[in-house]
Amino acid sequence: MSTPNPRIAVLGNRVASSNIPDLKHFSDLSSLLAAPAFDVLLLDMPAAYAGRVLRKLRSTTAYRYQLVYCCRDQDGWCEALGDGACPAETSEIKTLWGIWRERFNLFRQGSAPERFEGRVLSWLWLRADAHVYALRDPEVPQHYRYPLLEALADSEQVNPFAWLSLMVQHEWLEEGVLVDRVRLCSDCGSGRLNYIDVCAECQAMDISRQPSLHCFTCGHVGSQESFLKDGLLLCPNCLNRLRHIGSDYDRPLENYRCRSCQAFFVDADVQARCLDCGLSHAPDKLRIREVRDFRLAEAGRFRCRQDFNDRSINHFGRLNLLGGKDFYELLTWQLQVVRRYQQPAFSLLGLRFVNLAGTLARLGEHRGHAFIDSLTDRLKESVRETDRCSRSTEEFFWIMLPHTDSKGLEFVTQRLGRVAELFSAPEVSDISLRVVSFTAPGDLLEQEDGELLLARLASELI
Amino acid sequence: MEQLYSLLSALMGTDGLSRLFFMLFPLFLMFELPLTIMVLLGVLRWFARRRTSVPKTSLYRPKVSCIITCYSEGMDVQTTLLSLCEQTYPGHIEMIPVVDGATMNQPTLSAVRSFYVDPLLYPRRHLRPIAKWQRGGRVSSLNAGLAHASGEIVMALDGDTSFDNNMVSAIVRNFEDPSVPAVAGSLRVRNVWGSWVTAMQALEYVLSIHMSKIGLAEWNLVNNVSGAFGAFRRSFLMKIGGWNTHTAEDLDLTLRIKSYFKRYDLKIPFEPEAIGHTDAPATLRQFLMQRLRWDGDLFFLYVRKHNHNINPDLLGWRSFLMILVSGFFFQLVLPFIILIYTLLALFILPGKTLLFLFALIYLLYLLITMLLFGAMLTMVSDRPRQDVTLALLVPVFPLFMLLIRCWSAVAMLNEMFRRGHEETSMAPWWVLKRATRF
Structure with missing residues (x-):
């Protein structure tokens, strides 16, 4: 697949020696922001100005994730917020942008991350070797600040040090180079x-x-x-x-x-x-604080790959789960069809993963995640494209199988038995699978709609 | 020849012994005794004067510059500098350590450089080191230091000599009298019990140098301002041109100052309370080499270099006579008499007579030594408790003095025939080559 050429703009007074063919040239920031967003931005200005411009660019939505190169010298702000020195060749910019675009498209499928941590993680993920750099600044009482976090914070009030240690606990970020060790007042946290x-x-x-x-x-x-x-x-x-x-x-x-x-x-x-x-x-x-650079950890990268959609947080996202109300209505409609025409027969399977939530909490985010992934894969094997699934609570999982009579249901139940094999591993042995099934019109009760049916079946699973 | 033989045979007769005794005894009485008595009288006078004097406080506090000549002393220099910092003198003291041949003597140089004068502890002490990269000898170090000195009083000190903390104030009070161009300080042996040689020297320093200088200074007859420890008025020193080349620059300078005595009525006092502690040579060989230099230089200065200066018109009659008697006779002639007499006696006299005669002479000298030692302990010593142990050495001391006297004759012969002063270790050959030959 051939990548299209990126749209490149220059801010500052770039000399003509550049061999980049089509460049848009801007002399000030406001005119750049007024134009539609470019793919790659080259800053041709002294480090002090470039740092300030980068700060503004990173806090606007248009240029938050875009590649921005500094063509002249760089200071700490440029290193923390920019993408380094401008590559000499256009082709190099193109390849770099190609990689960037691939990832950017991946996460753009979902909506752009709305939470602060999502913004920071995706910013890091979009770049090959990006760091959250610490910058020494005598004006801050703590002596060090993280320009990237400040620029991406928008209006959120974030304590960078607390946030970073939380991220490290989640294993989304990992510690990089130790920059300094500062001693801070245990009362007000000032380093002065x-x-x-x-x-x-x-x-x-x-x-x-x-x-x-x-x-x-x-x-x-x-x-x-x-x-x-x-x-x-x-x-x-x-x-x-x-x-x-x-x-x-x-x-x-x-x-x-x-x-x-x-x-x-x-x-x-x-x-x-x-x-x-x-x-x-x-x-x-005194409080001793180690000031470090941070980079994306393996778990963080995985999290980014999974798209920043809310559904990914609901672990069984890939199963085309229906929300509770939609599922009830669908079930009610199927019941009405069967009651009226006596056919086609349909079945409902109720699965309960006893202790699932507790085990996931114990395994921790990362390994729990891997477990859920494999579980989803097994379920996907059993579920056909026409089936509809839903979860009423954390542990209850419903599968509606249209055009499936009791024979077909038996077949499906056999296949589901393979799901239970997953729980033989020692760390997940607490989890057990309980199954309940229902086939219409055989098991049909009078006056029962979808919601009541689910409630009745759920009581059987307890 | 025959006459000599008859003289000798007369001496070898039955009454030869008594004749010889009578021949020689007046010699001792005539020269040795008057000098001893003069010294003892001087000490008595000093003692009486000191006991009755009213302590006076003076506001005379000139700046003092201490030129410390350093060569290969190493860390000992720091002891010297510290003892100068510790002076109770309320005025300013400028310390100028001059490291000669600093290229070779890196340990000494780094010892000087690493010495830190804490401005809070020592607010009036200033360190101004000079590194002389090319070796130029002691005289060149002293003159380099003098060129940089800014104090009214200049002291010439050795890098391996440390000082009592009242040294500077004791020296300076003598300079309040404008007729004083120089003051001699007293030296003690630091390594007293290092070996028998150092112990003997410790007694010699206390008895023959310390005490005799007290006695002589009372009559303004100080013979030498020691090179390891002397103080001078800078204006005077600059006028007479500082130190001069050749060896024994201290005696040379003293003689040159003395040649102004007649014209200006000057005084060179000795300050017994200003005490420096120095390391004496520890082995007999080192000791003899030191004395070979000292006594040879004496001959060189009196006979070769300054023979025209020794003149009553310049020195005044008193100093002239003193130099004639103590300088020429005691230090240049007497050693030969003693050496020849001893050799003759050894060869000519029969064993018994020899033994008796020597015992007699020994007893005479022992008596004088004991007298001096007693006077020293009761009147002079500033550390009587420490000095009283030296009494153990008093019986050996006359023999030691005999050795020194005989060796001094050897030293003079060395100077007379070999011009020993030209092989001094105090300056390198390229400096000595340029000096005027006397």
Whole structure:
């Protein structure tokens, strides 16, 4: 399949040396946004401007996921929000865009992701080797920020660090390079800390270094002034004359004096004082945060591949499930047909996966997912194209089989027996399958509609 | 020849012994005793003066520059620098360690560089190191330091000598008198019990140098301002041109200062309270080589270099006579007399007589030594408890002095015939080659 040429636009003043044939040229952002969205964007401006433009582009819907290359130098913002330096060849842009388009089409089949996590995951998934980069910024109290998360947040209030650790717990993102380790105030989370040395006894800040002496003869330690007398050093305790450092006296290790409690000590304590909220802590009580880059993990990629549709979250999406009301109506209509014409016969199968929800929770998102996938595959084998399925609750699964009498039903039930084989694996052995069947017109009751029928059958499965 | 033989036969007669005794005894009395008495009187005078003096506080606090000549001392330099930082002197002290041949002496240079003067602990101490990459000798180090010194007082110190913390204040108070161009400091042996040689030297430093300088200084007769520890008024030092090449630059400088004594009525005091501690040579061989240099240089300076300076018109009669007696006679002539006398006695006298005579002379010297030692302990010593242990060495001391005297004759012969001063280790050959030959 030949990929069409991408529509490329240049923002800034791109020189003519470029060998890209058809380029749209824009000199400012507003005119670019006014035009219909392009596939690939080249930014030809210094890094500082490019970073700012990228921030705006990523927060508009038109250019949120598009490929944007920087043609000049790049700063941290460009690296975090852009797609790197502009490739030299048009063909290269075309191949890169081809890959991007393939994935983009996949997830566009569903609606564009509306939730924040969906936006971030799909942004990462659309690019081959994309990261959520941490950027050092002295203006933020935490010292580091994640430009991508900020740009994609729209109006949502997101705590990037909490959100990222949640994503890692879900195994959608995995940790990349450790960029830094910052210490933050345990109260307000600010990283603007001032480390001060304080008295070891009373924690007062008013301490000073005091030149002191240590007499070898009697061991007296005191301030230098107390030893000086008429230009000679005399120990005030033993009155010995101290002549030579190293043989008569030395400088003791204790050389800090607290001016408020008069304590004399070797090493001052250190306190970290938050410049934002004013709280003082011991340095080991500070919150330590590792600042990292993040990239898409295997589970995240899988999640993206499954399309961001809501149905994917309802695990049996591939079975063309009908919503509860539609299924009732269909069933009622079939009952009416059978009651009136006595044919064609149809059957209803009720399946109950006992303990399914609990087991899925225990397996965790990732492995539960794989299990549901294989279960769906087995069910799909048993279900024919004309059959209709529905789920009334998490554990109950209904299959309506038109033109199927009790013989045909028996055949189907046999095939369903293979589904139960899945539950022999040790980690899913808690799950058991219960089956109930109904065949019209044989089992038909008076005055019973679809809803009542389901309720009756469900009570048999409990 | 016959005359000599008859003289000798007369001496070898029955009463020869007494004759010889009478011949030699006055010699000792005439020269050795007056000097000893003069020193003891000087010490007594100093002692009395010190006991009765009123302690005075002075506001004279000039900046002091200490030039520390360093060569291969290594980390010992830091001890020296620390002891200077620790001075109780309230004025400013500028420390100028000059590392000679810094290319070769990297450990010394890095010891100087890594020394940190804590401005809070030592607010008035300043370190200004100089690295002389090419070796130029001691004199060149001192002159380089002098060129950079900014203090009113300049001290020439050795890199392996550390000081008591009142040293600078003790030295500086002497300079308050404008007629003082230089002050001599006292040295003690740091490694006293390192070996028997260092122990003997420790006693010699205390008795023959420390005490005799106290005595002589009372009469303004200090013979030498030690090179390892001396202080000078910078203006004076600049005028006479700093230190001069050749060896024994300390004695050379002292003699040059003394040649202004007559014209300006100057004084060179000795400050017994300013004490430096230095390492003495630990083996006999090192010790003898040191003395070979010292005594040879003495001959070189008195006889070859400064023979015209030794003149009452320049020195004044008192200093002239002193140099004549103590410098020429005691240090240049007496060693030969003693050496010849000892050799003659060994060859000529019969065993018994020899033994008796030597015992007599030994006892005489022992008596003098004990007298001096007692005076030293009671009046002079600043560390009597430490010095009293040296009393063990007093019986051996006269023999040690005899050895030194005889060796000094050898040193002079070495200088006379081999021009020993030209092989000094104090400066490299390319510096000595340029010096004027005397």
